[in-house]
Amino acid sequence: ASAETVRVGVAAEPYPPFTEPDASGNWTGWEIEFMNAVCAEAKLDCVVTPVAWDGIIPALTSNKIDAIIGSMSITEERMKTIDFSDKYYNTPSVIATAKDSGITPDAAGLADKIIGVQVSTIHQDYVTTHFGDAVAEIKEYQTQDEANQDLAAGRVDAIMADSLALDAFVKSDTCCEIVGAVEDDPAILGAGVGVGLRKGDDALREKFNTAIATIRENGTYAEFSKAYFDFDIYGK
Amino acid sequence: MIEWVAGLAAWELLALEPPGWGGVLLKGLAVSLQVAVGGYVLGFLIGIGGAAGKLYGGPILRDILDVYTTLVRAVPELVLILLLYYAGTDALNQFMALIGAEPMDISGLAAGIFVIGVVQGAYQTEVLRGAFKAVPHGQIEAARAYGMTSFQVLRRITLPGMLPHAVPGLANLWLIATKDTALLAVVGVAELTLVTRQAGGTTKSYFLFFFAAGLLYLMVTLISNVGIRRIERYARRGMPAVR
Amino acid sequence: MSSLQSGSSASSNETPPAVDIDGLHKWFGDLEVLKGVSLSAQNGDVVAIIGGSGSGKSTMLRCVNMLELPTKGKISIQGETISMKPDGRGGLQPANAAQLRRIRTRLAMVFQSFNLWQHMTVLGNIIEAPVQVMGVKRDDAIARAEKLLDRVGLSDKRDVYPSFLSGGQQQRAAIARALAVEPDVMLFDEPTSALDPELVGEVLAVIADLAREGRTMLLVTHEMKFAREVANQVVFLADGVIAEQGPPETIYSAPKSERLKKFLATVQ
Amino acid sequence: MSSLQSGSSASSNETPPAVDIDGLHKWFGDLEVLKGVSLSAQNGDVVAIIGGSGSGKSTMLRCVNMLELPTKGKISIQGETISMKPDGRGGLQPANAAQLRRIRTRLAMVFQSFNLWQHMTVLGNIIEAPVQVMGVKRDDAIARAEKLLDRVGLSDKRDVYPSFLSGGQQQRAAIARALAVEPDVMLFDEPTSALDPELVGEVLAVIADLAREGRTMLLVTHEMKFAREVANQVVFLADGVIAEQGPPETIYSAPKSERLKKFLATVQ
């Protein structure tokens, strides 16, 4: 019908299982299903607009897109520039190492080791704050995938990341294992992932918030998540 | 090791029809080439004008051109494209709103060609300036002495005379242009590098796709080289080979 | 010998001189090469310019068609003064590019270092100015160029690029290039330096022909014999000024200044 | 005049000739420029090579130091034959690079087009070979270069780059560069083409001095008067062969061939 058109920016670089294109150019993944559900609920006509991660915030602020659904964690720093909806998922952070390394997910276990993280993530902040003095070196990777590869190659001793991302990795590669979750620190690890919105676009934010709450309640959220995860990704 | 080789040889992923990614790669290549050609040609026009201005222009023109080549060459292309595409269209639309016109939507492709052209223009200005300087002065004097206009001197004497000195530099810039198109990913243009990353990220067959993209780029280069060598042979006519 | 002296040098007051140089000064940085040179040549005059190496002969010739910009002075071609304006650094610069271009099409120059265009064949060099500047049809230009090539004995090198020519062949190509534009005034900078005596004789004949057609020539040369035979006026340049000037007989047989006497001593 | 003819041209059988050219052939593509040239010069000989433009004089001179590779023939310098081997395309190439280099250090050449190094000043051009090839100390080389500059009258252009010199100044710089290596054999390709009569006289004196020191010279020239005064042997090159050869008197006063007679006609 005459629904309002919302251009939703996703990162042009694939981030499975959340957003990824297939060979015919269609975008698939959990976040795409989430978007479809939310937009249907809020009666919005949403179109996927891939934008490189580097340009996604300027694209939002200069009106090229209206919302970002890209696994963007809600942090204080980001709130200075853009607004967020309520969180729509939140997963714990874990540490992975080579099999039988004997490393434990704490400062003592990581002493004098090389640890890899994806650059500019909450994990990077966490490692710097909590393990910065203990480890030998913190290596920063542009993508999580590259960090994973270097763990397999033995260039780093451990990596810290989102449990989902690492879960998929240790299942596909026999080299490594998850040694456990780190101690929680809400100030750094944040309040989960939200929809990024232009500052002052309160009407749209309200629509998203209401829709997120509704699909959580009416079971739609659980329904489409089933195909991807065997636990509740919404978190605590 | 075997797995490593096996990962490389997952040829079916390169099939032209989905679920193979071959078609996507080729489409990306076509977009890259489109941007490269557009940007390069624009850059060449700017370069000729810029070099001529730097060599024969007045002090004001020379200074402005100096600022242009220094700034544009200094500022990373990524910054330029972000500034021109986002800040630029923003400003343009605010201006349009001010005069009461409809907001314009500039396509990422057009902006990309423009930015690559502006960047190439700065580099080509310098390459061409060097080449112009390599033309023996006497040949230009002779042309002037016969009453040729500045434009005729340029077209008939200086351009062909400097060509042998300019071809290697210009060839480099062309090859750079074909690869600089990767920057357009920032504004969402699906060119070869971006679709390669997408294919790799989705299928996890990074090496397969990076090799494939490498081969595509290499093919463009090899075909270009045939043309470049031909131009160069033509340009060097009349010059004895050095031993 | 000097069969050409009966030319039009007895100028009437009505027709303006073909070339008129008035109070020409030229500085290169701190070096004053020309210190006020004045010279005028009537239609059909052949003026030989002689003088020591580095005395400014080439510079003077190059000032006539503004390849070297005078620091001070006035140049007129057939009564039309090339308009100049100060360049803000104590020198002059052309004020009217179109006028300068128009005047240059009536001048032709043979350079001391030939300056052939390296990316064109001999034929290409010769037809370039007629086709591009004068708008002569290509075929006509080629036909004419072939006659000229024949005249300078270079027909077999028609399609050769200049860097594969011997010195004398390059010089002859340069002469043919200058002849091809059929200029009113020709500026020759040592046009026979790379030629053997036989060819010098031929160039001499060409120049005599041209003078007979009423064309004016300024010609720098080191070959006194050549100057004597071809010129009806000889100018001796020394220390940046015209030290002596006159018809060849007087210059050669009765030099006035010590400087010229010494200069000519070795030739006698 | 010909004061030099009493040199060492009366060669004894023991001392080998300074330069010996034997059956030299040179093709450029389809063009046979030299068709079997043989020539030998004793120590202290001054051989003038004359001939029409394009007759192959420069080519012959350039073959002596292997800048142009002969298609056939043998070159010996002071009894040492430059060893050559077939290049697989019907021509020859040097077989022993070190030997060629050693021989070249004993030769010096003044090029028809000067070929001064554009990125060095006049002084830099002159001291380059002594310092880099002969291992002369830089200061000594400079001291010597200054003397030479003085001799050719170019002291004031010491620190100027070649492209800012007049034609004659470039030629003099090239001559000074050649003299600086104190070679046994000098190859001059029209060394006075850009010089005025006064300077020609001076170069003549320099060459006479050199001959007196026992240096050998091959010299291409178009100035018959110069050839006559300075040479003790004149070689006339025509149609790719040496058409006539002998002491200047006989060559100039009693030319045998029609060709040479015609060639000299204009000079007499």
Add this chain to the structure above:
Amino acid sequence: MGPELRSWKEPHRLVLLAIGVGIIIFAAVYMRWDWLPRYSGRLVEGVGTTLWLLFLTSALGFLFAVPLGLAQAAGPVWLSAPARMFCTVIRGTPLLLQLWLLYYGLGSLFAFWPEIRQSWAWPYLRSAWPYGVLALTMSFAAYEGEVMRGAFAGVPKGELEAGRAYGMSPFTVFRRIWLPRAIHRALPTLAGETVLQLKATPLVATITVVDVYAIISRVRQDTYLTYEPLLLLALIYMMLTGVLVLAFRWLEARVPVKG
């Protein structure tokens, strides 16, 4: 003489200067710079890394470029063919791909061959910078090799002949005449290529080398500011480029050319 020797006081220069100052004032007043102090230390380190990479790889790259150019311009086939192939392949594929294939390609081999971790070379194989230096050096060598090929071929033949005629060994001719003439001829292009190399260094951030670009991206993703960090980056690169350009100008002006 050259434009840089003319006075700053010419009116149009004052205008340009005023525009520049205006932009800086605008940026300082209307944009957010509060993050600057927090990152200043790391920025300085990053600039250091960038410069170190730039100088090392362009110097090494140029050393390789000279033989590459020479081999192609005048070498025998068995030298020129491989040189040409090297240049073609390197110039024909994106630097990012090469960097990737080197770093992660080799890395994926290590995963199958753990014994290598005991070898003496492991500390180097393990670090990222050797791969960055290698890739950047090869890239500069290939691009510059191509430029030098043209420059070598463009030196007037007569000047080389003059060198040979004086008995200079091929190496002396090369060192004293051919190379300086070629370099002088290639300088404007060389300057451009060096600036390009400066802007290629950020790619090493993808293999965990922390240069100034990596720091700036860090700032961008930490603060989510769009333009400010990029403007600072532009300013830093502009200053570095300015220094490079001036240095090359100075080199160029050392041999005056007529015209």
